[in-house]
Amino acid sequence: MTKPAEMAVRAGDKVSSESRTLEELLDIQKAAFLRDGIPDARTRIDRINRLGQMLLDHSDELTAALTADFGTRPADLSVAADIAGCMIDIAHQRRSAEKWMQEVTVNKLQGLVGFKQRLRRDPLGVVGIMGPWNFPLQLTIVPAASAFAAGNRVLIRPSSVTAKTTDVIARVAPDYFSIEELAVITSKHGGGSDFAKLKVDHMFFTGSPEVGSSVAQEAAKNLVPVTLELGGKNPVVVDKSYDIAKAATSIADSRMVNGGQVCLCPDYVFVPEDKVGEFTDKVMARWTKNFPTIVDNDDYTSTINEKNYNRIVDLIDDAVNLGATKHQLKPAGEELPNAGARKIPPTILTGATPGMKIEDDEVFGPVLTVYPYRDLSEAIDKINSAGHPLTLYWFGEDNDNLKTVADNTRSGSISGNDFGLHMLSSKLPFGGVGRSGMGNYHGEFGFNTFSHARAVTVSKLPMSFAENMVPPFGKREKRATSIQMKLWRFLNGRAMKKSAKKR
Known part of the structure; x- marks a missing residue:
């Protein structure tokens, strides 16, 4: 009550x-x-x-x-x-x-x-x-x-x-x-x-x-x-048949929500091998349109503090020093990255390889790593090696390729063709799995x-469960046990035969 x-x-x-x-x-x-x-x-x-x-x-x-x-x-x-x-x-x-x-x-x-x-x-x-x-x-x-x-x-x-x-x-x-x-x-x-x-x-x-x-x-x-x-490094897979310009625009926007400081932001992207150049150009074009200025732009979210600013800059520098190529938006006349304003320019990294810090660390900033792929299995293997992310982004139709990715990876959620829409649904859970969390809400x-x-049971049965669970175990109890075992052997055997017929 x-x-x-x-x-x-x-x-x-x-x-x-x-x-x-x-x-x-x-x-x-x-x-x-x-x-x-x-x-x-x-x-x-x-x-x-x-x-x-x-x-x-x-x-x-x-x-x-x-x-x-x-x-x-x-x-x-x-x-x-x-x-x-x-x-x-x-x-x-x-x-x-x-x-x-x-x-x-x-x-x-x-x-x-x-x-x-x-x-x-x-x-x-x-x-x-x-x-x-x-x-x-x-x-x-x-x-x-x-x-x-x-x-x-x-x-x-x-x-x-x-x-x-x-x-x-x-x-x-x-x-x-x-x-x-x-x-x-x-x-x-x-x-x-x-x-x-x-x-x-x-x-x-x-x-x-x-x-x-x-x-x-x-x-x-x-x-x-x-x-x-x-958190978790959230991967993106762009299907080979999907419009690369549409994917680039949405992913560019998704990466920059709150200056990239969102647990649901895309962290790294798999793009069909022959479309990496086009994808990179389209992302940079979108950022150029959205951010004509950065340092004095009140709509460009600053990195929250000096510690995180230095950490993200270090991730970029480490990748470049080890052979990655960076593509950065730097409006004319602006000094970026800018420690005073704690602003890091939107950055794409290509050519990232194992051993770079950015391969393992969640960026939580305006940096996107792009990988080419020939076969979906390459993307799936890479995703599975990085730990279970909070969400996995898919840009493509609701097709067999999506099912293949979903069946062979683990993530808190899957978001198709837009940024974290499951956050808006009162019928869907929000939560991670493995390294990205346990439990959910919404x-x-x-x-x-x-x-x-909390289970509540009230018995008016003519038999006592407790009485049947304690000695003495007489003929009646043994007969009841025998009947139970025969019944369960029959039911389980029938289930196995039924399952075998479906193979």
Whole structure:
């Protein structure tokens, strides 16, 4: 039976999370969860609504903070991805939470003879969410909405790299939430490793595989389950029959979303051998059109910080020093790469070979590596040698070649002919596999991630299962066992014969 929790922001209760320690905030939320019990649909929807309203009420301030954190970042991108982009899943959670939380009767026929079976999806309790810096609102707020829909309390830790954006959220959150419901964790509470040590009921992390590994190790010490949304070098395969100009235009745009600082950006491309030159020219032409200037262009997103700027420049230099060819867009009169503005020119690398750092490292910047291929097997072998990516891009028809690639590779998702459209669907999961992550969210997948599927059985059967499982084992029990074994041998033998006929 679910019930309403106390309404969140009471008079005189606008307490900042920074007034309490990490451990105090966790204890407060755990105590509130136990005190109020499982929240009803009205309470959950109210929390989701307030989460969305917090973003909408402060959209201008948040957009300005995002620009300040990056150096330059298009305001339209921040609104579309980090504010409006959150509302898609928030709306779906709000619309569906009441349906998803309902207890479901299963195996109704068995219930008629006395074996009743039900499935509950109960909240876990307190969820910890660690957000990244590249989309610090969307990738923190969206999982928080899912956690609210599932009936949980939430501790969020937005990235300390985007400190100005985190400061805004931490300051305004008390106007919308009691710290019993949502607490914003900042650098004043300690580092990310401190947050990872918390004995929450579920830890959700978005970021790099390296940091994700350490988060999982810390969580494992407390037997805290984790969802890891990580990165991965996302490959692109352009089918031989596909229009190379269309592919080049879309891939050029996809690489430059948020300055290439997106876990879904394409990282390297396989192009039919005889079309590599044309593809490279078309990509460079698209970038030239989109970015007539770079250094003083407010629509050209800066690399987030000096550390990442130097890392990406080093990847390019290392590849060139080892024999790769670089193709860079450098508008006349501009000094690029530009350390002061933290801007790296859009770059294509050809001729990359094993041993170059860019062969192994996720770029997370405006660099695209292009490989020629004669047969799909070459692309498939290369993809499989690089670890499972978050997504795999396919430019071509929905044909047998796509099926071949899908059947012989592993990735979190497959995106055909456009940039990450599965992010927009409330019916599809978002998540990785292997090195690109574990678990998923969005829509009902997010609700399930933050819920416990709880079995309930009630027996009115004339026999006792427990009685049949303990001594003494008499003739009746032995006869029952013999009948079971004969039945299963018959059924399994029939299944094997049926399977053999289909070969």
